[in-house]
Amino acid sequence: MKDNNDMPGHLARRFQQIAVAVFLAEVGEAGFDLTPVQYAALATIKVNPGLDQVTLAGLIAYDRTTITGVVDRLVQKGLAERRASPRDRRARELEITDEGRRTLRKITPAVEAAQRLMLRGLSPKEGEELMRLLRKAIAAGNELSRAPLRNAQA
Amino acid sequence: MKDNNDMPGHLARRFQQIAVAVFLAEVGEAGFDLTPVQYAALATIKVNPGLDQVTLAGLIAYDRTTITGVVDRLVQKGLAERRASPRDRRARELEITDEGRRTLRKITPAVEAAQRLMLRGLSPKEGEELMRLLRKAIAAGNELSRAPLRNAQA
């Protein structure tokens, strides 16, 4: 029997578990209540103002059915707004609010600290190498999940 | 603004997402309906017959509140049994069934194929290195999640 520690799937699950815990702890300590998923969505909305939900989902590789709830919570917290698109009445345009911008700014140090903390067992060089290998494996497997990464359209 | 691809947390989430999708696809194609989490639990029960739920949770780093539901589903599928422990009336002893053993045996090739597939973008050497770095990062962060890995007690 193969050991769990020889199964990339198990290691992936475990590393993610720690990454989320670290993120929530750091951000919580800074006085904010934002999940990793909500953070990524909000940051992406800020950089791509007016994007629709499908585009947002593609940019951060979320399932489109997951985005609905995530945006719901961002809107409910007053960090983002959802408007009907004038160009396509099916679509909703997303916009960050001033409050969302403030939150992003103040939360950034905690987010960066979390990223460092989840690699604390590795040397800087090893951390870089881990990220490189993850990027490479992800690129090769991108189409294998229901929610692949998609670049923004013009 | 840091790119998502420079955030280990985001890469962790993405790699895990692909790993789960690959696992479910391979196992589903083989004609089985078992999640990665259920597979790991069942395999661990097989190797440690009669273990209780807390020990099981520790061996695969699941939260104890998650184990309840996972075992529920294994029992419901007829793959495992839950008995009251004669030594400790709080505890439940877990046992794999014959059906569970059969399933494990038949599912193994698909599980192994999935592990290879999720590393398909990497050379064998790179795959080894990725696993080594993940193990190292996980070991350093083990206590940071609510569900750390625990070795079985004597």
Added chain:
DNA sequence: TACTGATAGTCAGCATACTGAGCAATATCC
């Protein structure tokens, strides 16, 4: 032995993720 603390398990509640279905609106093709 009675008290105190720890432990095994469950439950309610919330937030990802996914499958699959459905609705409304847009795009495409004849």
Added chain:
DNA sequence: GGATATTGCTCAGTATGCTGACTATCAGTA
């Protein structure tokens, strides 16, 4: 122009994962 396909979004249902609370039981100690 009208049938058809596609797209954007939502919803119901299921499975992790977590927080926090609770019950029952056990273990250690005064």
